[in-house]
Amino acid sequence: MRHLRIESDGVNRLRLRGVDPVLLDCLQRLPEILGQRDAPEVRQRLFPDPTDAETETNCDWQRLIAPELRHLFEAAGETVARDLANLAPDPQHKHHFQISFAADHLNAWMSAINQARLILGELFQVTEADMNRPDFDLDQPKGLALFRIHVLGYLLQLLVEHASI
Amino acid sequence: MPQTGTVFVQETKPKENLDIPWNVVVFNDPINLMSYVTMVFQRVFGYPRHKAEQLMLEVHYKGRSIVWSGGREQAELYVHQLHSYQLLARLERSQ
Numbered sequence: 040m041r042h043l044r045i046e047s048d049g050v051n052r053l054r055l056r057g058v059d060p061v062l063l064d065c066l067q068r069l070p071e072i073l074g075q076r077d078a079p080e081v082r083q084r085l086f087p088d089p090t091d092a093e094t095e096t097n098c099d100w101q102r103l104i105a106p107e108l109r110h111l112f113e114a115a116g117e118t119v120a121r122d123l124a125n126l127a128p129d130p131q132h133k134h135h136f137q138i139s140f141a142a143d144h145l146n147a148w149m150s151a152i153n154q155a156r157l158i159l160g161e162l163f164q165v166t167e168a169d170m171n172r173p174d175f176d177l178d179q180p181k182g183l184a185l186f187r188i189h190v191l192g193y194l195l196q197l198l199v200e201h202a203s204i
Numbered sequence: 205m206p207q208t209g210t211v212f213v214q215e216t217k218p219k220e221n222l223d224i225p226w227n228v229v230v231f232n233d234p235i236n237l238m239s240y241v242t243m244v245f246q247r248v249f250g251y252p253r254h255k256a257e258q259l260m261l262e263v264h265y266k267g268r269s270i271v272w273s274g275g276r277e278q279a280e281l282y283v284h285q286l287h288s289y290q291l292l293a294r295l296e297r298s299q
Contacts, residue, residue, distance in 0.1 A: 084233075089283045090295050104284055111288055153240065153290050160235040167234040192237055199239045203246075 040193055042132045045201045051142045053201070055194075056129050058136040065155075065190045066123060072155040072187075073116040076109070081161045085112065085154065115150035122148075145202055152195045159184045225298040226279040228272040232263050233292050244289040245271060248282060273298055 042057025058066070076085055086105040088097040122140035129137040140148070159165070163184040176182035230241075238260055245256035249272060262269035271293075272282055279295050286293035 084292075085290065087287065087292055087294070089280065089287075089293075096295075104287070108287055149240070150290070153236070156235050157233075157290055160233075165234055170234050188235065195237055196239055199237065199243050203239075203243055 040190070042129075042135055043194065043197060045197055048139050052139055053142050053145065054137055054139045056135075056137045057132055058126075058129065058138065060134060062190055062194060063126075063136055065187050066119075068187070069123075069151060069155055070116065070120050072158055073112075073151065075158050075162060076112065076154070078158075078162060080164075081158050084157055084161045112150065112154055115147040116154065118144050118147035119151040145198060149195060149198050149202065152191050152198070156188045156191050156195070159188050225273045226276045227270045227296045227298050228279050228282045228286070229268055229294050229296050230259075230263050230271050230286060231292040231294070232267045236291065238264060241291065244286065244291055248285045248289070270296075 040057070040059055040062055042059070043062065044056055046054050046056060048054035075081055086101065086108055089100045089104075090096050122138060122144060125139050126136050127138075129135040163181045165181075165185060165188065169181075169185055170188070172185070175186045177186060241260045241263065242253065242256045245251050245259055246253060249256075251259070259269050259271050263271075272279065276295075283293045283295050
């Protein structure tokens with residue numbers, strides 16, 4: 040992903056350039072990954088209780104706040120899915136792609152990518168030690184999930200840096 | 205002439221719920237990027253980068269950090285915002 044970068048693309052638009060086939064595969068799998076928000080182990084992570092032991096508060100939160108968060112998360116995923124329709128070959132780098140999207144979609148991109156990483160992390164019970172492993176067995180589902188978490192993390196890092204400018 | 209009769213006193217929730225400060229606690233997780241957590245602290249609380257990074261490092265190395273203390277209502281609002289950024293955050297009564 041050495042060619043990956045974000046640049047301005049006219050007024051209020053951004054262009055993600057140098058998307059290699061590996062990142063492209065991860066991005067195209069985003070809808071499938073985000074569709075697993077309701078797996079029980081994922082639900083607890085994306086829609087956590089706000090207190091340790093206040094049952095009534097936690098129930099109210101799950102009834103009132105969690106649906107709002109769900110709507111926010113779903114909207115972010117849908118925004119990115121629509122933006123991915125703008126995928127085109129990157130003329131500067133052979134076998135690479137570029138995506139142009141509205142600058143105010145940046146938060147949606149960060150949200151969707153972070154959600155996907157968290158979902159994969161919960162589904163495969165990824166630990167801190169797993170994240171620090173230097174290599175992955177791509178023939179194993181967990182190894183592949185770890186690989187995707189890191190690939191998406193690379194893009195997220197780039198988006199965060201851009202958002203922090 | 206003095207009035208006589210029954211006085212009804214309405215019971216209210218204990219006042220301590222409102223007066224005792226509440227902590228907003230953020231917990232470590234293995235997935236969230238350090239840079240992402242720092243950015244969220246800056247956005248949600250308006251902290252300068254240095255303070256946001258210090259809190260992020262406390263979360264990372266100690267497993268949790270009290271990132272804000274104050275009234276219950278505001279604390280709930282912050283937890284809501286942190287959840288919207290997918291951070292593991294919780295409300296705790298200050299000791």
